[in-house]
Amino acid sequence: MIEIDGLTKSYGRRIVVDGVSLTIPRGGLTGIIGPNGAGKSTLLGLASRLLAADRGTVTVDGLDVARASGELLARRLSVLKQENRVAARLTVRDLVAFGRYPHSRGRLSSSEWAHVEKALAFLDLQPISGSFLDELSGGQRQRAYVAMVLSQDTDYMLFDEPLSSLDIRHAVSMMHLLRNASRSFGKAVVVVLHDINIAANFADRIIGMKDGRVAFHGDTADVMTGAFLSSIYDIPIRVHRLEGQYVTTYALPGGPEGGAGEDPVLVAGD
Amino acid sequence: MASQMQARTLRSTIGGLTAGLLVLGALAAASLFIGVADLTPARLADPATREAAMSTLMDSRLPRTMALLLSGSCLAIAGVIMQMLTRNRFVEPTTAGTTEAAGFGMLVMLLLFPGAPVVIKSLVAAGFACAGTAVFLRLLRAVPPGAPLLVPLTGIMFGGIVGSVTAFIAHRYGLMQSLGAWRNGDFSVVISGRYELLWLTLVLSVAAYLAADRFTIAGLGGDMSRNLGLDYGKTMAVGLVIVSLVSALVVTTVGSIPFLGLVVPNLVSLAAGDNLRRTLPWMAISGAAVVLVCDMVGRLIVAPYEIPAGTVFGVLGSAVFLYLLLGRSTRAA
Incomplete structure (x- = not known):
């Protein structure tokens, strides 16, 4: 269980995360959604000890992330940031093998290699496992980073917009993979997501953020409503069910046909 | 399957390294008889x-050859460590102010404690090198990410400032000749009894190899390092100390060899990547081989006179540096 209590972080005078308290249980996929600047990435950074909080605490199974040894924590919780500027010219297999570092400290036994191969297979990376990262496309590189986190095999896995450079096929298969990891292996997977349809269809729980605070938090079926979504995105959003899936629609200025609305969002020449 | 593949990789690695060592041995033997x-x-x-x-x-010949092997290998290793820690392909001790700061430290010792043993002078020079590199790393915080070429330019300018202050003081006190010796790697001065300090670099190279995984992980960036449970700050500090000691020892015994720590790691990385556990032996072998060849060329082309190895490499190295700068800058970040 991840317990967040009174977490606050500000940059200068701007408060980015404002007194957030949350409990995220083991098992299941938790999606974090919200508009730009809502504090989603900062919350993830604080929860994973990449950032230091101004106030408040985060504990993972009772372990205070601000105080616990980095080595111990790395066997329980892993995190993948959105932007990864990797300078080292590593092969995909080498990178994924470094995911085992917290467990092996560099001496990989054959059972450790099994983890690596499994992570490579999960993300469909075996054909390019010998390629260097700097020779890959953005999407392939992103899958390699996710494979590294999977091979780290921690109970808690935090991802900041892991779908950002993936096409729809890989995005959907990535979400299937993360959901399976959370359901079949009892992992807690926390994912910051941009796409509310993907969040609605894959997450078991959804945290909605706005202005550094948690606006709502609950089971997807309970919080996936037009009222909740409209309240954080500040535009009218409606939620429908279509063949069992969630589909959200949003109001277009001047109606679905376009045309001259009263309050056009986009102005010509903008 | 995985372990079989690992075994095969291991065998081919050992085979390759043996071949590399044989070539290096042949070069070293040739160096003995020139x-x-x-x-x-x-x-x-x-x-x-x-x-x-x-x-x-x-x-004369054996000490000279050993000095060439030791300094070539440790400079290449120091270079790649700096490149991992700064996550920039163009950083090495002479493009980060490290070497110049070591020279400044030597000058201070020559002025204040001229009678101190060379070991003490070298250690003080290493302290200065450490401080100089720390200042460089502090300056880097002001360099915007996504401007990789600004990083070595900042370092070269910073080194230039330290170097000119050193030159000014050396000029005032008539020590320009000593300064010249530190600035240009010259192995003709190496005789038995005057280079043994360089053996310490072997200890540092072994230490670097033991920490190889940590430096590679540091090259993945601060966030990924912390995610993998690496003490990022400590790794930076250990790397900084190794690089500073190596620079100071080489500067005080044979003089600096600019760009060696840049050219060799870049070429090895192009061919074999950056998993330092695997590539550090190649860094050492290639660095030693390049310095050996440069020294032999310097001895042969104007025999019976000599051109210092540092000068020979300067010609070769700056050409390769320019090539790398133009060709690799796009993915240097």
């Missing part, structure tokens, strides 16, 4: 000339 004094295997074997030949070998 020079003004007449030293050939035949003269070593002939009882009549053996004594004179042995003395040339042991007092």
Whole structure:
């Protein structure tokens, strides 16, 4: 269980995360959604000890992330940031093998290699496992980073917009993979997501953020409503069910046909 | 399957390294028999000339060759460590102010404690190198990410400032000659009894190899390092100390060899990547081989005179540096 209590972080005078308290249980996929600047990435950074909080605490199974040894924590919780500027010219297999570092400290036994191969297979990376990262496309590189986190095999896995450079096929298969990891292996997977349809269809729980605070938090079926979504995105959003899936629609200025609305969002020449 | 593949990789790695070491051994053997004094295997074997030949070998040629091997390998290793820690392909001790700061430290020691043993002078120089590199790393915080070429430019300018202050003081006190010796790697001065400090670099190279995984992970960036449980700050500090000591030891015994720590790691990385556990031995072998060849070329082309190895490499290295700058800058970040 991840317990967040009174977490606050500000940059200068701007408060980015404002007194957030949350409990995220083991098992299941938790999606974090919200508009730009809502504090989603900062919350993830604080929860994973990449950032230091101004106030408040985060504990993972009772372990205070601000105080616990980095080595111990790395066997329980892993995190993948959105932007990864990797300078080292590593092969995909080498990178994924470094995911085992917290467990092996560099001496990989054959059972450790099994983890690596499994992570490579999960993300469909075996054909390019010998390629260097700097020779890959953005999407392939992103899958390699996710494979590294999977091979780290921690109970808690935090991802900041892991779908950002993936096409729809890989995005959907990535979400299937993360959901399976959370359901079949009892992992807690926390994912910051941009796409509310993907969040609605894959997450078991959804945290909605706005202005550094948690606006709502609950089971997807309970919080996936037009009222909740409209309240954080500040535009009218409606939620429908279509063949069992969630589909959200949003109001277009001047109606679905376009045309001259009263309050056009986009102005010509903008 | 995985372990079989690992075993196969291991075998081919060992095979490759053995071949590399054989080439290096051949180069080192050639280096032993090049020079003004007449030293050939035949003269070593002939009882009549053996004594004179042995003395040339042991007092001059062997120390020179060892100095070449040691400094070439440790400079290449120091270079790649800096490149991992700064996550920039163009950083090495001479493009980060490290070497210049070490020279400044030596000058301070020459002025204040001229009688101090060389070990003490080198350690003080290493302290200065450490401080200089720390200042460089502090300056880097002001460099916007996504401007990789600004990083070595900042370092070269910073080194230039430190270097000119050093030159000004050295000029005032008539120590320009010593300064020249530190600035240009020259192995003709190496004789038995005047280079042994360089053996310390072997210890540092081994230490770097033991920490190889940590440096590679540091090259993945601060966030990924912390995610993998690496103490990022400590790794930076250990790397900084290794690089500073290496720079100071090489500067004080044979003089700096600019761009060696940049050219060799870039070429090895292009061919074999950056998993330092695997590539550090290649860094050492290639660095040593390049310096050996440069020194031999310097001894042969104007025989019986010599061109310092640092100068020979300067010509070669700056050409390769420019090539790398133009060709690799796009993915240097």
